[in-house]
Amino acid sequence: MNEGGKRRTRIQTENRGKILEAALEVFSRDGFRGATVDRIAEAAGMSKPNLLYYFAGKEEIYRTLLEGLLETWLDPLREMDPDGEPLREIRGYLRRKLEMARDYPRESRLFAGEMLRGAPLLEPVLKGELRELVEEKAMIIRGWIKNKKLAPHDPKHLIFAIWATTQHYADFDTQVRAVLGDDGEGRFEDAARFLERLFSDGLRRT
Amino acid sequence: MNEGGKRRTRIQTENRGKILEAALEVFSRDGFRGATVDRIAEAAGMSKPNLLYYFAGKEEIYRTLLEGLLETWLDPLREMDPDGEPLREIRGYLRRKLEMARDYPRESRLFAGEMLRGAPLLEPVLKGELRELVEEKAMIIRGWIKNKKLAPHDPKHLIFAIWATTQHYADFDTQVRAVLGDDGEGRFEDAARFLERLFSDGLRRT
DNA sequence: CCCTGCCTTGACCGGTTGGTAAAATCGACG
DNA sequence: CGTCGATTTTACCAACCGGTCAAGGCAGGG
Numbered sequence: 130m131n132e133g134g135k136r137r138t139r140i141q142t143e144n145r146g147k148i149l150e151a152a153l154e155v156f157s158r159d160g161f162r163g164a165t166v167d168r169i170a171e172a173a174g175m176s177k178p179n180l181l182y183y184f185a186g187k188e189e190i191y192r193t194l195l196e197g198l199l200e201t202w203l204d205p206l207r208e209m210d211p212d213g214e215p216l217r218e219i220r221g222y223l224r225r226k227l228e229m230a231r232d233y234p235r236e237s238r239l240f241a242g243e244m245l246r247g248a249p250l251l252e253p254v255l256k257g258e259l260r261e262l263v264e265e266k267a268m269i270i271r272g273w274i275k276n277k278k279l280a281p282h283d284p285k286h287l288i289f290a291i292w293a294t295t296q297h298y299a300d301f302d303t304q305v306r307a308v309l310g311d312d313g314e315g316r317f318e319d320a321a322r323f324l325e326r327l328f329s330d331g332l333r334r335t
Numbered sequence: 336m337n338e339g340g341k342r343r344t345r346i347q348t349e350n351r352g353k354i355l356e357a358a359l360e361v362f363s364r365d366g367f368r369g370a371t372v373d374r375i376a377e378a379a380g381m382s383k384p385n386l387l388y389y390f391a392g393k394e395e396i397y398r399t400l401l402e403g404l405l406e407t408w409l410d411p412l413r414e415m416d417p418d419g420e421p422l423r424e425i426r427g428y429l430r431r432k433l434e435m436a437r438d439y440p441r442e443s444r445l446f447a448g449e450m451l452r453g454a455p456l457l458e459p460v461l462k463g464e465l466r467e468l469v470e471e472k473a474m475i476i477r478g479w480i481k482n483k484k485l486a487p488h489d490p491k492h493l494i495f496a497i498w499a500t501t502q503h504y505a506d507f508d509t510q511v512r513a514v515l516g517d518d519g520e521g522r523f524e525d526a527a528r529f530l531e532r533l534f535s536d537g538l539r540r541t
Numbered sequence: 542c543c544c545t546g547c548c549t550t551g552a553c554c555g556g557t558t559g560g561t562a563a564a565a566t567c568g569a570c571g
Numbered sequence: 572c573g574t575c576g577a578t579t580t581t582a583c584c585a586a587c588c589g590g591t592c593a594a595g596g597c598a599g600g601g
Contacts (some may be wrong), residue, residue, distance in 0.1 A: 140548070158452065163368030166589060178591080179549055187589065238451050241506070245444055245451070247364070248509045255513035263514050280536065285515060286529035290500050293507075297499035300447070303454045307461035308469050309491060323492035330486065331537030346578075372559060384561080385579055393559065 133150065144181050145171045149197070152190045157235035160242045161191055192250055195243065198236050200256060205229065206288070209266055215273040216333060220325055224293050230299035231317045237299035263288055280334050287332070294324055351389050353379045355403070358396045367397055368447045375477035398456055401449065404442050405460060408517050411435065413493075415472055421479040429497055433530065436505035437523045443505035452528065469494055488539050493538070500530055 131147040137145075151172035155164045166187050182191045205225035209218050230237055243251055263285060270284035298305060298320055306313045343351070358380035361370045372393050376386040390396045411431035415424050436443055449457055469491060476490035504511060505527055512519045 138547075144548095160366050160369060160448075160451070163366060164450075165587085167587090176456075176550060177589085178551085181590065200478070214520065216449070233561070242366075242451055244507045244510055245366070245448055246369075248513075252509070252513065255510055256516075259510075259517065270427050281380070281530075282532065283525055283529045286526055287525070287533075289503060289511065289514075290530070290533060292502035293499040294496050297460070297495060301450045303458070304450055304461055304465075305495065306460065307454075308466050308495075310462075319489050320492055320495070323489045326486075326488065327493075327496060327537040329537075330536075330539075331533040333536075335536070335541070344577075350578095371557085373557090382580065384560085384581085386559065388578070 141183065144173075144175070147175075148180055148183055150189065151195055152194055153235050153239065156191060156194065157238040157242070158269060161188075161246070168319070185322050194239065196252060198239065199251075199258075201233075202236065202240065203259065203262060205265060206262060209269065211269045211272070215270075215278045216329060219287075219291075219328060219332065223295065223324055223328055225300065226291060226295040227317065227321055230295045230297075234299035241296065241300040277334060280332055282332060291328070293319075314332060347389065350379075350381070353381075354389055355400055358400055359445065362397060362400065363444040363448070367394075367452070400445065401456060404445065405457075405464075406430065406526075407439075408435075408442065408446065409465065409468060412468060412472060415475065417475040417478070421476075422535060423483040424425055425534060425538065429501065429530055429534055430527065432499075432501040433499055433504065433523065433527055434505075438503045440505035440508060443502050447502065447506040459482050483540060486538055489536060497534070500526075 136276075148169065151174075152169045154172055155169045155244065158164075159168075164178065164187075169175055169187075170177045173180060184193070205222055208225065209222050213221075221318075248255060266288065267284035270279065270282075270287065273279040274281050274284075298317065305316060309316055354375065354442065357374045357380075358370075361375045361385065364370075365374075370393075373383050374395065375393075375476055376383040379386060390399070411428055415428050415432070417426075446457075454461060473490035476485065476488075476493065479485040480490075482485050504523065511522060515522055
């Protein structure tokens with residue numbers, strides 16, 4: 130942190146943190162346009178002008194949030210080890226991704242909202258960093274398939290499927306809870322069991 | 336249509352249609368709060384007061400859209416036939432759902448946006464109609480499992496997985512295209528191949 | 542005590558937004 | 572043609588929103 134030599138006082142560090150936490154809460158619920166600086170300020174426990182003393186504007190808060198979160202968000206995929214046992218690696222990735230949906234649903238919704246809008250701010254990262262990372266991991270998976278360790282599947286669509294099925298439990302939580310009703314308590318454990326079996330049996334070489 | 340005996344002139348029918356089409360375009364891109372009545376009016380080719388002559392307000396347009404689309408949206412699931420061959424029925428549902436993501440991405444995004452916001456308008460439908468429909472189809476799948484036609488899986492999470500993987504190609508289209516790059520042209524065909532195999536092999540009794 | 546730099550606030554501003562009032566226009570029918 | 576209801580437009584408003592400004596509080600160093 131603190132790159133570019135930006136010195137920060139203790140109060141600045143604290144208040145920027147409070148603002149980002151509040152902004153995550155508000156942006157993830159209402160989207161970029163739906164969120165108001167007033168509500169973020171209120172959630173952060175300070176006045177609007179005070180908030181704007183720490184951030185130049187609404188978009189800068191949003192951008193800071195997105196960029197800060199992106200690294201965390203891609204980490205689980207980075208951890209996929211080319212030298213590991215294929216099915217184990219994929220199951221591990223699936224599990225880590227589902228845990229993130231469970232533990233960081235607001236972050237997941239923030240990204241989802243950005244995607245729905247056409248990702249005006251994230252587009253360069255999607256076409257650059259993300260695309261390269263996926264390409265790299267797709268190569269690994271293709272290697273596993275070539276070595277007959279995995280059934281032949283399109284690696285990128287496999288990754289999409291893992292993203293989709295796990296993030297669903299964060300982004301569509303309302304729907305999931307509504308459908309499951311009172312059985313919704315153990316939904317993440319049930320989902321983990323289901324998804325691990327689906328992908329294991331779906332990918333195993335028979 | 337025209338329930339409740341609401342008489343409509345030809346112009347009313349036409350203009351309400353134009354407004355709903357324009358509203359789908361705008362709401363699906365910008366969300367409920369991000370959309371403005373002005374932009375909807377412009378997209379519909381009429382002035383704002385004129386638009387408000389046909390609909391009482393922004394929310395009524397949005398609500399009308401959601402309710403009208405819901406039936407269409409649930410139809411593919413309704414078509415799942417308890418007397419059909421299990422794997423064939425599930426593959427068929429998967430295929431129909433993916434075709435909807437391809438042919439009606441705006442509708443998919445509209446629902447996704449509503450879910451992200453916590454589904455304030457749709458909640459009753461989710462807890463009522465949708466929940467009952469899923470419960471009914473889950474029973475059918477449980478029957479198939481009992482008759483050893485299908486590997487034992489949690490039926491509701493299976494349905495979630497189908498929703499998630501198919502809608503992903505509409506809601507996260509920006510991401511999918513960014514990651515696939517120039518290979519993105521045949522993404523729906525590739526997705527169909529991948530998903531049919533994944534679910535077939537993942538659900539088949541071995 | 543005062544100066545100084547960080548932090549906070551209330552008052553305010555221009556632009557946008559959802560929505561309204563009322564007058565003007567249209568068009569089907571006698 | 573003339574009438575009357577349906578439709579459209581012009582002008583407008585109050586609320587809200589992102590952001591600014593100038594004045595003040597506050598703590599530490601002299």
